[in-house]
Amino acid sequence: MSNSPKTWIVTGGSRGIGRAVVERATADGDRVASLARGVSSTPYSFPDQVLELKTDITDRDSVDRAIAAVTEEFGTCDVLVNGAGVHRGGRVEDLSRDSWDLVLATNLTAAFEMCRATLPLFDGGGSIVNVGAVVGFRGFPGDVAYGSAKAGLSGLTQVLAAELAPRNIRVNLVIPGFVDTDMTSGLSERARAKIVRSIPAGRTGTAQEVAQVIVDVAAATYMYGAIVPADGGLMNSFSGGQ
Template sequence: MTEAKNWLVTGGSRGIGRAVVEQATARGDRVAVFARKPASAQWTHPDRVVEIHTDIADPDSLARGVDIVFERFGSLDVVVNAAGVHRGGRIGDLSRAHWDEVIGTNLSGAFELARNVAPRLDAGSAIINVGAVVGFRGFPGDVAYGAAKAGLHGLTQVLAVELAPRQIRVNLVIPGFVDTDMTSALTGRARERILAAIPMGRTGLPEEIAQVVVGVADSPYMTGSVVATDGGLMSSFSSRR
């Protein structure tokens, strides 16, 4: 029987992060969940979940959270950076405050998380960042989110190279348009336009992305990879350029 792993999932109380937590705990692993708000629904395996109130945009809060995880678990095998915030607006409309909020959570938070956990990870550990198609393909009104997710791609590439000598893997999973609280705000023409661009003709499910995250976590020779799980959305955008 495979030995249980210890996970840390940011943004784990909802959406893709929560789906990752559920799939990891279903196979017997333990998961520490970083979230600013408690999970709204009961966990399927509550005895394998430790919720830690943490704001990853706050370096001090994040550092305290990481300390708690290692005090509870002793070690970590998989770190999933799924926390994210979206603030829409074209460059002429987006406020600087919203820009700073998006960059602070989606990019700077990922950097601080990696900086705090990397020195304590053992060989064979994995860091998985959750990106977005808009980090590779432009979409009007996503200037902050797109910039943050593009930066997350660059961060993943550099960390993969820096940490490879220690046999720590760093990869980027790219969800497409997934049914979550974040995307539920999109309605009308914006939603129709995105759906029309998805070759598979439907939105994704958090559970489908989580399956890929778990698979990447278990892949011992994968690092620096970009794994799109988007129903063909990136291919569609590329072919229409």
């Protein structure tokens, strides 16, 4: 990746970590296609550098339309960030099959489809950064669907890193810890306090902190198949519990 302006595709770019990635990339002078189910509720800091595309990443036709729009507008892609996600909690005996299917479709299958659809836009190489979760490596009761999807995303990252390295496309996985976003806002204060107590850093993270790691990983030219935590030490201390 050269120092010239780059083109990014970011799923889940309207809020949370995805939004922070869009802001960080455009602040560096890059241009970004932001894919999300809805448009951002607040203006981007550099709107002229953002192509906002309403996209259902679980629908292949919707993804194809978005990639066609990116191709027409930018013609290329240097970085793909698979940041979109959805969470449905429930233990194995309680979780509905519909919730399971939605979580797997959004967090795992959609990332696969985005990688496959974007490949023709990588002209001479680039970077794919998948956004995982601690629960994909450390089991937590009630997260059977989300943990399974994020563990699968780790496997997808490892395989694609090996497959795409000869094409100079680097595929890596960033693992956010507990970050204050819309996805985590529904947790009870009791659950939140329990998680924070298990974080060695003693606090939650911010979307901006994770976005900085994603940008750094995207720029790392000799990193293939890496698992990079941005979690305040949670991966090392997380033991689940009852």
